[in-house]
Amino acid sequence: MAATPGEATLARGAVGSSRPRWGFARREAMWGYLFISPWIAGFLLFTLIPMAAALVFSLTDFDLRKPDAIHFIGLRNYERLLVDHGVQSSLLTTIRYILITVPLNLVFSLAVATLLNSPQVAGRSAFRTLFYMPIQIPLVAATLIWAGVLNGSSGWVNQALGAVGITGPDWIGDSGWVLVTLALIGLWSCGNMMLIFIAGLQSVPSELYDAARVDGAGRWATFTRVTVPLITPVIFYNVLISLVTSFQVFIQPYVLKNGIPDDATNLFNVNLYREAFSFNQMGYASALAWVLFGVILVVTLVLFWSSRRWVYYAAER
């Protein structure tokens, strides 16, 4: 059907009027893509392609020692992990670790951030630096140091507890304590989360605090009714990142693995590494990696879905 003259004019006008903006948008997009191209290249080369390769490996019996004797075995690796006691136990251990570490990290980081955001604290910048500094220590070195500090026999923590008449637990050697210990070690590197919380706290408009004060709200009420709702996007971000990194935790339990009974630190990634590199079953380990990816994806989607109920974006309401 031919366009009426009026429609044609409107169309031409629309095209004509949008040309300069489209050109600007394209140029802007081009520069944008140019700037992020190193990241995209890195993402493709070091993340997406290896992920695709892992997906292919997960359908094979790839043994690291026999790379030439690789066979396609369909979904057998995925069937196997459904009945693998080691996988089930490592997943449960990981969930237990997450239930301890995520709330602990969030509450501790928020508490420290709130403290270091208070104008009444002298030397805030110095304290922020001090709390952030542990991030710079390589995790392996930090874990080894903590292993000494928390040694049940000669560690400083138990010596300090002993000085006040308390017998400290065997933080690392006791399977009932070791996940708590890992979570406590994780607190040492709360700097990132703390900084993000500080940024969130500083974005809360001060007039809301003034209004709350005028209405007679106390400090706790102001914190729970004003501060927390307004930083829920930041809390959401920290929960998300904390969950993802907790699912992936590897270095600390791997470094501490000797001297821990009952596979108490056999978290999902440690088990995955063991299957891949200790038992050389790279095909099976690839299947485990994809399962972990799937679990994290589902948890993330659930978190995004739930965020509509508890995350407050001022611009949307």
Next chain:
Amino acid sequence: MNRTFDGARRASALLVLLSILAVACSGSASQSPSAEPSPSTVAVTPAPVETGEGGLTADGKVLIRWYVGLGTGAQPDQIADEQKVVADFNASQDKIVLSLEIYQNTTAYDILSTQIAASNPPDIIGPVGFRGFYSYGDQLLDLAPYIESSGFDVSDLDPALLEAYKEGFGGQVGIPFAIYPSFIYYNKDLFDEAGLAYPPHKVGEKYDGKDWNWDTLTELAKKLTVDTGGNDATSSAFDSSSIDQWGYYMQWTDPRGWGTQRKAGQVVDASGNAQIPDGWVDAWQWYYDGMWKDHFIPTGTENRSDALGPDNAFQSGNVAMDFVHLWYTCCAWPADGAPPTPHWDIAVPPSNDGTTTAKLHADTFGVMKATKHPDEAFEVLQYLLGNDTLIARYGALPAVKSKQAAFFDALDARFAPNDIDWQVALDMLAYPDVPSHEADMPNFLKADAAIKAFQEKLITTPGLDIAAEAETLRATLQDLFDEAR
């Protein structure tokens, strides 16, 4: 149009979410401090020589890569000698370049597996014990044709040991290099301080008028276990929560070693089923009680404490007796440059029902089947097998009998003014564990991991029923053996 735009926006948002998740899963978004590689994964020697095509160096020489870390060889004071051995070889060569790669033992197996998977394996591995040979036996080259064509002299080697590197491997994958009998290292200063006589140096000798058996050793070890208040473990005032000196230890071994100290055995029977060998539950119970009831053996936590750490208990000077192999001379005092010269010597292990067992280790080098230059690799192998510097530094009693006297002379020079009774080491060769505590098992890597998990439980958990734990281990091993059928 808006709907289309919304759809595109949703699709983009989903893509971004997936990308973020993928990157997060790759670890780069970790909140953790910068993920520097573990020190144990870093080669401690310079980067390997650059290669051109086909395993040749840029100037056309044949590159042979020597991979160290599967057994001994990665201790700091060994590395300098290994580098010198490589430099000497390269200086004598115009067609081969030898390149050295050293990894910490904790990750050396993982790294080698990865190199093999990446079609980038080294040419030579070692020194490595039987555990390594069972892990990579099917990746090793049969050396028989090269031994024959080169005229390599095997007449001075123990035929049984030569056979040990052939049986079950589908070829002669190794040539005996070093043997390591085991015995008790004892700290003379701690004995002198306690006013106790030294343990026997001859099998059959008595100790303080009593048979030198495990009961006698237990009593002796308790007297040598002391708390911070100076009370020994036989005293009613002894405080087991503040020990700073232990009477006995078995360093760097596992429950197969603990069991073998009493009686040699295998966890797999003739029909391929799992078993706990005769006497091993008793041996494990004794070791366990030594840690948790009588306190003369350090627990896992105590072993990692400042008093004994890091991971070299006898060297701390706080362990009186340590049952280890000859290779421990690598790491016993004095390390090069260490100021004090503590006084230690070696003694025979106690007997069990009149039978003495001194478990035996053996190390050698292997050539990977995937090497592009087997002839050159065999030439390097011969050089390494005959190198006296390596023998001395590894604390390795040469498998070549004619070199054994010179080996002990070198050790004497190293440990002077300590006068160590090396005859004990030679005598212990007559009491090997047959079958070996390092013998092959079905599903070897997983079975080995299960035994180590059993060990971790025992050294960290008080109040266990050892007989029940042993049965659990047997059932676990049976599952693993069945999995491999």
